[in-house]
Amino acid sequence: MTRILLKQRLDDCIAAWQKAGYRVLGPVKRHDMSSFDEVQKASDMDLDLILTERTIKDHFFPQTEPLIRYKIGRQQIDSETMTPPEIKRVFFGVRPCDASGLAIDDPLFGWDYRDDYWFRRRENSVIVAIACTRADDFCMCTSVKLSPDSTEGADIMLRPLANGNGWQAEALSAGGAALLDTVSPMLQEDSSEAAPVPVVAAKFDVEKVMAWLADKDNFESQFWKEISLRCIGCGSCTFLCPTCHCFDIQDEGDTYSGIRRKNWDSCSFALFTMHTSGHNPRNVQSTRWRQRIMHKFNYYRGKFGVNSCSGCGRCTRQCPVDMGITETLQAISNLPR
Amino acid sequence: MGIQEQYRSEAAAMLSSGEVKLVIGFGAGSTADRRRPVFARTAEETGKFVLDPACIANLTTYLVSGGLLSDGKKVAIFLKPDSIRSLNILISESQIRPEQVVIFGYAIENGEIMPLSGRSISDFTEIGGRIRSATPPPAVLQEAEQIEAMSPAERFEFWKAQFSKCIKCYACRQACPMCYCKRCIVDVNQPQWINTSSHTLGNFEWNIVRAFHLAGRCAACGACDRACPVNIPLRLINYRMGKEVKEAFNYYAGECSDQQPVLASFSQDDPETFIL
Numbered sequence: 001m002t003r004i005l006l007k008q009r010l011d012d013c014i015a016a017w018q019k020a021g022y023r024v025l026g027p028v029k030r031h032d033m034s035s036f037d038e039v040q041k042a043s044d045m046d047l048d049l050i051l052t053e054r055t056i057k058d059h060f061f062p063q064t065e066p067l068i069r070y071k072i073g074r075q076q077i078d079s080e081t082m083t084p085p086e087i088k089r090v091f092f093g094v095r096p097c098d099a100s101g102l103a104i105d106d107p108l109f110g111w112d113y114r115d116d117y118w119f120r121r122r123e124n125s126v127i128v129a130i131a132c133t134r135a136d137d138f139c140m141c142t143s144v145k146l147s148p149d150s151t152e153g154a155d156i157m158l159r160p161l162a163n164g165n166g167w168q169a170e171a172l173s174a175g176g177a178a179l180l181d182t183v184s185p186m187l188q189e190d191s192s193e194a195a196p197v198p199v200v201a202a203k204f205d206v207e208k209v210m211a212w213l214a215d216k217d218n219f220e221s222q223f224w225k226e227i228s229l230r231c232i233g234c235g236s237c238t239f240l241c242p243t244c245h246c247f248d249i250q251d252e253g254d255t256y257s258g259i260r261r262k263n264w265d266s267c268s269f270a271l272f273t274m275h276t277s278g279h280n281p282r283n284v285q286s287t288r289w290r291q292r293i294m295h296k297f298n299y300y301r302g303k304f305g306v307n308s309c310s311g312c313g314r315c316t317r318q319c320p321v322d323m324g325i326t327e328t329l330q331a332i333s334n335l336p337r
Numbered sequence: 338m339g340i341q342e343q344y345r346s347e348a349a350a351m352l353s354s355g356e357v358k359l360v361i362g363f364g365a366g367s368t369a370d371r372r373r374p375v376f377a378r379t380a381e382e383t384g385k386f387v388l389d390p391a392c393i394a395n396l397t398t399y400l401v402s403g404g405l406l407s408d409g410k411k412v413a414i415f416l417k418p419d420s421i422r423s424l425n426i427l428i429s430e431s432q433i434r435p436e437q438v439v440i441f442g443y444a445i446e447n448g449e450i451m452p453l454s455g456r457s458i459s460d461f462t463e464i465g466g467r468i469r470s471a472t473p474p475p476a477v478l479q480e481a482e483q484i485e486a487m488s489p490a491e492r493f494e495f496w497k498a499q500f501s502k503c504i505k506c507y508a509c510r511q512a513c514p515m516c517y518c519k520r521c522i523v524d525v526n527q528p529q530w531i532n533t534s535s536h537t538l539g540n541f542e543w544n545i546v547r548a549f550h551l552a553g554r555c556a557a558c559g560a561c562d563r564a565c566p567v568n569i570p571l572r573l574i575n576y577r578m579g580k581e582v583k584e585a586f587n588y589y590a591g592e593c594s595d596q597q598p599v600l601a602s603f604s605q606d607d608p609e610t611f612i613l
Contacts, residue, residue, distance in 0.1 A: 234508035320564035
């Protein structure tokens with residue numbers, strides 16, 4: 001017997017969470033784009049989407065974030081730290097790859113210094129993941145050793161029932177258990193079976209890829225030039241990635257007052273590594289694409305013990321020139337040795 | 338021999354003889370319905386070329402990136418009429434020397450690939466007439482009419498919602514053959530003329546700056562619109578800017594390769610109705 005949440009009780013759950021002070025966000029399609037946004041009722045959500053175009057990362061590490069408001073006077077400089085508001089949030093219907101993305105980024109944001117902006121939001125959020133029942137040609141979670149029902153980063157795991165009426169609910173953290181408690185009257189004990197998890201065939205051998213990347217002789221390989229020839233150097237793969245986390249600090253305002261902001265930045269951009277002198281150590285696109293792959297499957301692992309990829313496939317799915325991590329890692333897997 | 342095979346063998350011959358150093362075309366993509374840009378430098382590599390109605394990308398963007406043509410050597414490229422229009426604009430803006438580009442022209446008509454004869458831009462002068470008589474796709478026209486029927490406040494709300502989605506990934510700029518500036522104004526940071534922040538105001542700034550820079554220069558190929566990962570209907574901006582230029586100057590960007598860029602040239606007959 002497992003605890004079951006029936007779809008018909010979802011509106012009641014949302015109301016109960018709102019009453020308990022939570023803001024509820026779910027997958028929605030608004031203005032021709034799918035993303036996580038606030039919802040009031042179950043019908044606001046599109047829970048059948050394989051994946052939203054935007055990731056939930058946006059709600060923890062927004063594309064632009066004010067850090068400090070400053071004012072320079074004749075005698076003194078006033079500055080005020082701007083912290084994100086303490087809002088309790090439920091993210092309902094998160095795909096396992098997006099939830100994993102948060103878990104992958106946690107050590108990064110807590111490494112040499114604790115990023116209060118990230119953790120304040122993380123600690124006030126409950127991630128309710130729903131296991132996938134469908135996958136598309138771009139899904140590659142199994143290739144990075146996750147799966148359509150991975151529990152990484154999730155506080156609650158919902159497994160869709162085979163009969164389509166609801167989900168098996170399992171709390172995976174204290175926060176998740178507390179959230180389920182708030183809706184315990186809406187849950188029922190049942191023995192309904194879960195729907196089968198879709199088969200996502202492995203697209204590359206990540207161990208082989210990691211070994212090749214770790215070999216310093218391959219850093220200057222012609223491979224990088226060939227594989228990235230058609231890259232046009234936009235930032236869509238990095239900005240749609242659930243784990244890419246690079247940012248730039250910018251002061252916006254005039255000479256006397258303004259706001260210091262943290263803005264997304266992308267290793268795909270030529271400007272990313274441009275020195276003040278004009279020298280650019282990554283002066284061609286192939287070196288930028290190599291950086292992206294090396295960072296995800298070598299450097300990040302070396303530092304934090306995990307690869308910085310949760311296999312969502314957005315990099316390929318939304319690439320204007322049909323590139324992406326899958327093709328590159330497949331090609332590395334298939335290199336003769 | 339089908340057009341795909343014909344172009345493959347011609348491309349192979351050009352590479353073998355050294356007539357061109359590179360051929361830019363299309364190849365199979367990561368799914369059955371996707372095609373991706375493919376680059377061939379040897380005769381063998383031309384076997385990868387695919388030419389079918391899924392080949393809709395505008396490849397001219399590669400001609401003006403990475404200094405490809407700076408060595409004076411020739412490049413062959415697969416182009417359909419709107420891409421040829423882009424090439425015309427790039428030539429008229431002195432970005433490309435026409436003798437450096439060999440064209441494998443094709444059109445997609447009723448789901449079929451039709452070859453376009455000629456290999457040099459000077460063989461494609463009939464493109465101009467086609468551009469003048471062409472009507473925008475009905476879907477674009479319908480969307481544009483809906484927006485033009487809105488009140489200014491409604492229209493502002495529409496674009497605010499659309500631009501709020503922008504993440505400043507610059508896929509629109511990178512996919513666009515006309516965005517060939519070595520350093521885009523938004524990347525000039527000494528001083529930082531335009532804020533990099535991707536908040537609603539910053540996104541308005543970016544999209545309006547780009548619209549202005551593209552006015553009278555857009556081939557309406559749709560590359561930016563297709564590239565946008567958050568589905569901003571950039572086609573509507575391009576359509577409207579094209580319409581403004583047409584009405585003010587009777588000008589159609591890229592109808593030939595020796596036209597004077599409308600907003601970068603001066604004539605005593607220029608209408609001055611916009612001067613207040």
